[in-house]
Amino acid sequence: MSPTRWNELLNTDGVHGSVYTDAALYAAELEYIWRTTWVYVGHESEVPRRHDYVMKSLGQEPIIMTRDGEGRVQLLLNRCSHRGNQVCTAVRGNASTFTCPYHAWSFGSDGRLKHISMPDGYPDIDRTAHGLAKVTRVASYQGFVFGSFAADGPTLEQHLGGALEVFDRLVAVSPEGEIEVTAGFLQHKVTANWKLMLENETDGYHPTFVHSSIFSVAQSGIGKLYGRDSAALSRDYGNGHTECDLRPQFRHLGVPMGWFGTTEGRLPEYVAKMRHAYGEERARQIMIDGTPHVMIFPNLFIAEIQLFVLQPVAVDETIQHVTALQFKGAPDLNRRMRQQTMGSVGPAGFLLADDSEIYERTHQGLKASAPRYTLISRGVHRERRDEGGYRVGDITDDLPSRGIWRHYRALMERAA
Amino acid sequence: MSGAGSVERGGTESGERSVGLEGAAGHDGDSLLREVEAFVYHEGGLQDRHEYDAWEALWTDDGVYWIPANGDDIDPEREMSIIYDNRSRIALRIKQLHTGRRLAQTPKSNLVRVISNIEIASVSADGIQVRANAIIFESAPRRDTLWGTRYEYVLRRCGGALKMARKKVVLVNNDKALPNMAFLI
Numbered sequence: 380m381s382p383t384r385w386n387e388l389l390n391t392d393g394v395h396g397s398v399y400t401d402a403a404l405y406a407a408e409l410e411y412i413w414r415t416t417w418v419y420v421g422h423e424s425e426v427p428r429r430h431d432y433v434m435k436s437l438g439q440e441p442i443i444m445t446r447d448g449e450g451r452v453q454l455l456l457n458r459c460s461h462r463g464n465q466v467c468t469a470v471r472g473n474a475s476t477f478t479c480p481y482h483a484w485s486f487g488s489d490g491r492l493k494h495i496s497m498p499d500g501y502p503d504i505d506r507t508a509h510g511l512a513k514v515t516r517v518a519s520y521q522g523f524v525f526g527s528f529a530a531d532g533p534t535l536e537q538h539l540g541g542a543l544e545v546f547d548r549l550v551a552v553s554p555e556g557e558i559e560v561t562a563g564f565l566q567h568k569v570t571a572n573w574k575l576m577l578e579n580e581t582d583g584y585h586p587t588f589v590h591s592s593i594f595s596v597a598q599s600g601i602g603k604l605y606g607r608d609s610a611a612l613s614r615d616y617g618n619g620h621t622e623c624d625l626r627p628q629f630r631h632l633g634v635p636m637g638w639f640g641t642t643e644g645r646l647p648e649y650v651a652k653m654r655h656a657y658g659e660e661r662a663r664q665i666m667i668d669g670t671p672h673v674m675i676f677p678n679l680f681i682a683e684i685q686l687f688v689l690q691p692v693a694v695d696e697t698i699q700h701v702t703a704l705q706f707k708g709a710p711d712l713n714r715r716m717r718q719q720t721m722g723s724v725g726p727a728g729f730l731l732a733d734d735s736e737i738y739e740r741t742h743q744g745l746k747a748s749a750p751r752y753t754l755i756s757r758g759v760h761r762e763r764r765d766e767g768g769y770r771v772g773d774i775t776d777d778l779p780s781r782g783i784w785r786h787y788r789a790l791m792e793r794a795a
Numbered sequence: 796m797s798g799a800g801s802v803e804r805g806g807t808e809s810g811e812r813s814v815g816l817e818g819a820a821g822h823d824g825d826s827l828l829r830e831v832e833a834f835v836y837h838e839g840g841l842q843d844r845h846e847y848d849a850w851e852a853l854w855t856d857d858g859v860y861w862i863p864a865n866g867d868d869i870d871p872e873r874e875m876s877i878i879y880d881n882r883s884r885i886a887l888r889i890k891q892l893h894t895g896r897r898l899a900q901t902p903k904s905n906l907v908r909v910i911s912n913i914e915i916a917s918v919s920a921d922g923i924q925v926r927a928n929a930i931i932f933e934s935a936p937r938r939d940t941l942w943g944t945r946y947e948y949v950l951r952r953c954g955g956a957l958k959m960a961r962k963k964v965v966l967v968n969n970d971k972a973l974p975n976m977a978f979l980i
Binding site for chain 1: 862864865869872873874875876877878879880884887888890891893894895896897898899901937938970971972973974975976977
């Protein structure tokens with residue numbers, strides 16, 4: 380698509396409504412975003428043992444994430460190399476072999492073709508050429524496994540860039556320096572374009588309004604974080620990664636575990652382990668700062684106590700996969716993580732049901748022809764750079780959206 | 796919250812009666828079943844009509860409202876459920892609905908449900924274990940949804956009336972991606 384066309388779709392202040400609703404553009408996104416950039420697929424802790432597997436997706440591609448016999452994580456496409464039948468239908472399990480039920484071809488947990496039934500029909504077949512297809516590049520950081528279908532391009536570390544440090548910050552909340560994805564996922568479907576979620580995850584302007592119902596009846600400190608007087612910041616790490624950096628506000632309050640709405644006294648076992656692992660001073664800082672709130676382009680949302688994975692299904696359909704974050708060596712913290720997550724997210728969640736309502740209404744609203752553009756100029760006048768050189772703004776500013784669209788355009792301009 | 800799993804553990808081995816279950820021993824099987832049926836229909840009607848306070852009043856002080864995800868035998872203390880509310884969280888859910896700003900129920904869904912196959916699985920000191928099936932039709936602004944579910948209750952007699960100590964709602968499609976479900980089911 381020509382730069383002129385993109386100038387029409389994405390002007391400096393806003394986004395043309397069709398960018399969310401045009402099915403042809405969505406098809407181009409599948410190619411130029413989802414089949415190009417690094418996409419989060421799953422976490423290594425979901426396949427802890429050899430031959431464990433779990434069903435995942437990468438864009439619209441069905442993926443079997445396995446740990447092979449040598450302990451490596453593999454991303455295999457769930458399509459028999461013979462006639463295309465799905466070789467795996469279970470959501471998770473442990474199997475050293477996937478046997479296709481159609482003609483009984485079988486494949487190893489590393490994807491290699493192990494067995495052809497009645498092989499005399501293929502006298503010259505090259506078995507090495509007929510394994511399960513694999514995602515072209517696979518890389519992980521702090522246990523988070525990403526895949527890319529592009530043979531060339533930035534490494535995962537280059538793609539994550541400044542946001543790499545966010546993962547270090549996240550795992551530091553575990554006394555053992557690791558997170559685990561072991562609590563199972565809710566799948567929450569919305570009839571709305573995936574980019575509405577991408578933008579909303581770091582929109583610090585909406586909580587006061589969309590979530591006023593729960594903030595007004597629950598003893599929650601979340602509302603204040605996104606208020607006019609909050610010291611929290613919005614940040615654009617580049618490459619489409621954006622953050623609500625709540626640390627300035629938590630540091631202002633200076634209460635260890637305040638980020639989790641509790642106190643050290645309520646989690647004595649966890650606090651003792653943290654002090655032992657990191658020393659008094661560093662443990663105190665970690666427990667004041669809390670976990671990050673960051674949206675990793677295009678589909679991984681680390682939301683302090685939970686993890687969301689966005690799966691695009693159609694131009695107007697997206698599945699939000701969500702689970703509670705679990706910190707290795709912190710059972711008392713993890714129990715509360717699960718309970719709070721269950722209250723907040725999913726089809727009946729105190730927070731996410733209302734967000735999802737807004738996604739769907741917005742998708743419908745954007746089908747109206749005028750005004751042609753949304754407005755994402757909030758806080759342009761107060762954009763500034765942090766010590767790392769990244770753009771930051773006030774917590775309620777549209778700065779994350781502007782960062783997302785800058786990167787989106789860079790990827791999509793390559794579309795014909 | 797220890798007892799949420801006890802809906803299954805109660806089992807169906809026998810129709811044992813516990814002398815600890817005040818009042819139950821005074822009924823014959825048919826009249827207890829009729830009383831249970833009346834309770835279940837009444838509860839469903841309150842949900843359909845969004846009579847939040849009357850519904851909340853049906854709970855015992857240790858009530859647990861549980862909607863598992865990914866099957867019917869997960870451990871809600873270890874794995875994600877769609878809802879796993881203790882009594883105070885049930886109260887919070889009702890308070891949020893009462894604000895009038897629960898966007899996912901603004902407007903409220905139009906609901907009608909058919910409840911059937913009501914049976915008493917067992918009667919024990921923990922309460923009356925009841926099973927039922929329900930088909931719920933929801934009309935919401937952008938979609939009509941048919942929800943199919945198995946219900947498992949533990950009912951207890953409190954001051955003469957039956958109350959809910961547990962309600963487990965097993966949606967038959969709880970392993971799939973589901974849209975908003977912010978009404979009481």
